Amino acid sequence: MRVLILEDDEDLAAQMRAVLQDEHFAVDVFHDGEEGFEMGLENDYDAVILDPGLPTMDGFTVLRRWREKGKTMPVIILTGSRKEVADMKEGVRAGATNYLTKPVDLELLISWLQGVVNSNGPNNSRSVLELGTLRIDTHSLKVSNNGVPVKITPTEYRILHYLMVHQQRPVSAEELVRHNFEGDSIKTANEVPVFISRLRTKLGKRSIETVFGFGYRLVSPPNDQES
DSSP: OEEEEEOSOHHHHHHHHHHHHHTTOEEEEEOOHHHHHHHHHHSOOSEEEEOSOOSSSOHHHHHHHHHHTTOOOOEEEEESOTTOHHHHHHHHHHTOOEEEESSOOHHHHHHHHHHHHHTTOTTTSOSEEEETTEEEETTTTEEEETTEEEOOOHHHHHHHHHHHHTTTSOBOHHHHHHHHTTTSSOOSGGGHHHHHHHHHHHHOTTSEEEETTTEEEEOOOOTTSOO
């Protein structure tokens, strides 16, 4: 798996590269926005770790221009603070897949990248994830079920995307919080059932099953959304 790191903090970039290489990832590191943009455009990376505050071209501009050029690799944004809601919204609009806050939890980073591997990665398959009639377009961040668009909030999208990537096993509420939100949108695992309920309302009552004692597992939604 080939990963591109665009981070102007050279010490942090070196730390992430060392940890990822220990996990057998191939890693390229750049500290400049324009140079990183060209590398991402010319090469097929399986994932990108992107800092918004890059010199010469900011990270959000880099991401938007990649998406405009049809580059669909998943991109994780590194945010400096959990309170940077505006930056998170801008990143979603630009085409970000996920977020991590600084200081970076390297275990979370590795887990996220391994999730990309488990979903076969965008360059090995496609930018659309599917399960039965359910489709998630990771490029446009749009969801449809049985061909019908589903209106979904950013928090619901991140839960659904994580469940889709890990559909082979149950995912606990604690894992959803730990690997997707880090206290930004959802502060405790007790809030997760509310969003699960909303997703069931939109996708069908049996679209997400509760595996008691283990968590939630995404299943193929029924066609009628009522059963």
